Amino acid sequence: VMLAAHMDEVGLIVSWFEKDGLVRFKTVGGMDLRILPAKVVLVGPEGVPGVIGAKPVHMQEEEAQKKPYRIEDMFIDIGASSREEAERMVKLGDGCTFATDYSETEGGMIRAKALDDRAGCFLVRHVFSQEVDLEFTAAFTVQEELGLRGAAVAAYAVNPEIALAIDVTSASDTPGTDPPWQSTNLGKGPAISLMDAAGVYSRKLAARLAEVAQSEGIPFQYKRSTRGGTDAGRIQLAREGVLAATLSVPARYIHCPASVMSRKDLENTGRLLVAFLRSLEGGANL
Amino acid sequence: MRELAGRLVLAYGPSGSEDEVRETIRKEVSPWVDEVSQDALGNLIAVKRGAPGSKSVMLVAHMDEPGLMVTHVEEEGFLRFSTVGNVDPQVLVGTRVRFRNGALGVVSAEAAEPARVSEPKKFFIDSGLGKAAAGAFRVGDMAVMHGELEEMGNHWVGKALDNRVGCAVLIEAARELSEDPGVGNEVHFVFATQSELGIRGARTCAYGLCPDLGLAVEVVEAHDTPKTEKPGVGLGQGVAIKVKDQAIIVHRGVRGLLEETARQEGIPYQREVRDKGFSDAAAIQLSRAGIPAGALSVPCRYRLTPSESLDPKDVDACLRLLTAVLRGSLDIQGRRYTQEDEG
Numbered sequence: 324v325m326l327a328a329h330m331d332e333v334g335l336i337v338s339w340f341e342k343d344g345l346v347r348f349k350t351v352g353g354m355d356l357r358i359l360p361a362k363v364v365l366v367g368p369e370g371v372p373g374v375i376g377a378k379p380v381h382m383q384e385e386e387a388q389k390k391p392y393r394i395e396d397m398f399i400d401i402g403a404s405s406r407e408e409a410e411r412m413v414k415l416g417d418g419c420t421f422a423t424d425y426s427e428t429e430g431g432m433i434r435a436k437a438l439d440d441r442a443g444c445f446l447v448r449h450v451f452s453q454e455v456d457l458e459f460t461a462a463f464t465v466q467e468e469l470g471l472r473g474a475a476v477a478a479y480a481v482n483p484e485i486a487l488a489i490d491v492t493s494a495s496d497t498p499g500t501d502p503p504w505q506s507t508n509l510g511k512g513p514a515i516s517l518m519d520a521a522g523v524y525s526r527k528l529a530a531r532l533a534e535v536a537q538s539e540g541i542p543f544q545y546k547r548s549t550r551g552g553t554d555a556g557r558i559q560l561a562r563e564g565v566l567a568a569t570l571s572v573p574a575r576y577i578h579c580p581a582s583v584m585s586r587k588d589l590e591n592t593g594r595l596l597v598a599f600l601r602s603l604e605g606g607a608n609l
Numbered sequence: 610m611r612e613l614a615g616r617l618v619l620a621y622g623p624s625g626s627e628d629e630v631r632e633t634i635r636k637e638v639s640p641w642v643d644e645v646s647q648d649a650l651g652n653l654i655a656v657k658r659g660a661p662g663s664k665s666v667m668l669v670a671h672m673d674e675p676g677l678m679v680t681h682v683e684e685e686g687f688l689r690f691s692t693v694g695n696v697d698p699q700v701l702v703g704t705r706v707r708f709r710n711g712a713l714g715v716v717s718a719e720a721a722e723p724a725r726v727s728e729p730k731k732f733f734i735d736s737g738l739g740k741a742a743a744g745a746f747r748v749g750d751m752a753v754m755h756g757e758l759e760e761m762g763n764h765w766v767g768k769a770l771d772n773r774v775g776c777a778v779l780i781e782a783a784r785e786l787s788e789d790p791g792v793g794n795e796v797h798f799v800f801a802t803q804s805e806l807g808i809r810g811a812r813t814c815a816y817g818l819c820p821d822l823g824l825a826v827e828v829v830e831a832h833d834t835p836k837t838e839k840p841g842v843g844l845g846q847g848v849a850i851k852v853k854d855q856a857i858i859v860h861r862g863v864r865g866l867l868e869e870t871a872r873q874e875g876i877p878y879q880r881e882v883r884d885k886g887f888s889d890a891a892a893i894q895l896s897r898a899g900i901p902a903g904a905l906s907v908p909c910r911y912r913l914t915p916s917e918s919l920d921p922k923d924v925d926a927c928l929r930l931l932t933a934v935l936r937g938s939l940d941i942q943g944r945r946y947t948q949e950d951e952g
Binding site: 484502503504517518522523524526529545547548549559560561562563564565566 | 624625626648649650652678680681683689691692693730748749803806809810812813814816817
């Protein structure tokens with residue numbers, strides 16, 4: 324059995340320095356450019372703070388105001404006043420992350436950057452503190468946001484029979500999205516994926532997850548959108564093929580500077596994960 | 610063959626839920642092979658053992674068909690869906706679909722807006738159950754197109770001929786080989802899953818079998834109807850031998866083996882050269898350190914609709930070519946792949 328949670332998060336990468344010390348960037352992983360202007364980011368391993376700038380609205384032509392900024396219209400301002408100064412502070416190729424702190428609300432919500440998929444990493448780590456009488460391998464994977472790359476080679480190395488990706492999935496339960504198109508909802512429990520853009524998952528494993536949830540009294544939901552992809556889609560194709568499924572914690576605004584997740588969903592996903600592994604003790608019998 | 614194809618077409622098998630097709634095939638093919646097994650992704654592998662030291666060939670036909678997966682059950686009983694595989698909901702409007710348990714539905718579009726191609730949001734399935742649908746359908750239930758295989762003029766017409774006709778050809782080939790003890794080659798008949806989702810089943814299977822040669826048997830989009838943009842293979846003109854598609858340029862030796870055999874046996878064939886489309890052959894070719902692979906196809910009109918049409922004469926040519934290749938030497942070195950080469 325292999326568990327997979329990806330360590331990477333979507334971010335930016337330094338691609339060029341302007342003469343006046345402003346820093347050009349590209350995106351790393353899928354991101355909506357419209358969320359970027361005016362956000363604070365941390366650049367490079369030292370975490371140099373910068374703010375994403377663009378031409379202010381009152382300086383724009385009327386037509387330009389109606390259009391979102393393109394990546395060419397934006398830059399990171401790290402407070403340098405020349406190319407040389409900027410190059411001393413950060414390096415070409417440095418990664419950037421959003422500068423958002425972790426916080427929790429009184430109502431039981433978690434608000435942070437990179438919950439996708441640090442929440443999954445947290446849950447897989449959590450399993451090691453539980454009593455589970457089962458040999459399994461946990462893979463904390465790289466480069467998921469670039470196309471499930473780390474999981475592909477990790478699964479080749481681990482060569483599992485059964486794999487479960489623990490990820491975070493989009494909760495589109497906000498105004499403007501009618502119920503038929505809400506992929507998951509906050510507070511309704513862990514989400515089981517049946518199919519997404521990366522593959523169609525094992526119905527036997529999905530059924531086992533649902534049975535375990537029911538017998539343990541853990542709420543769960545199916546992911547109703549078939550977009551996106553998880554490490555399970557690639558693990559499934561390793562070597563001679565692997566039975567793979569995905570269990571996710573719903574969160575709003577994933578791939579953004581701050582996403583929002585229900586603490587209860589996180590806890591219930593952990594409970595379901597542990598109960599699922601216990602159901603495999605002494606043989607899967609799928 | 611007609612009767613076998615008819616039974617296979619009727620089986621329910623959207624990508625990822627091919628078990629009904631697999632069990633139908635397992636019954637049909639088991640008498641003709643030495644061993645039948647199933648792997649993690651649900652591929653069915655039937656083996657005819659070869660003579661010691663013989664070459665091994667992996668034949669693959671995919672079992673899955675495109676479908677619609679329920680993503681939401683509306684209070685009034687209408688089912689919203691996502692597509693499974695490459696199916697355009699627009700072409701299904703007004704047609705029936707069938708769920709695993711036999712329940713029927715009709716696909717239709719929201720009247721308020723003109724339905725846009727490939728945007729499943731504007732479409733729904735009417736199950737006829739009204740409010741009772743909430744108890745009868747669940748998120749994740751899948752439906753496939755509905756209808757039996759029928760004859761229309763000189764053609765067969767039905768849903769899922771892509772690629773149940775390939776499955777039928779493989780089963781028939783297994784039967785013919787079983788009657789011929791002189792065949793020394795080791796043959797793996799693979800009935801693959803999840804091809805419509807990006808040739809997934811064949812990929813892991815090729816890794817597991819690591820054959821000397823791979824051949825996909827399937828249907829290929831015909832381009833022989835009025836005002837077709839790019840004339841290509843046509844119905845009734847023989848088996849199509851793949852040269853190129855979006856995902857593969859076929860090994861020249863494999864093409865040579867197929868074309869040379871077709872000419873020797875007097876089997877009508879045509880070349881398939883396309884810039885679109887993909888086949889299970891592509892997954893085999895890139896497996897492990899690389900495996901020579903090619904494809905034999907039956908030209909098919911109106912693919913991915915409930916009325917896929919093909920000419921049984923082409924199916925016959927496909928089967929004849931396949932069995933002739935399997936009976937002969939699988940050596941691909943020095944094959945003459947053009948008539949010019951033969952002088």
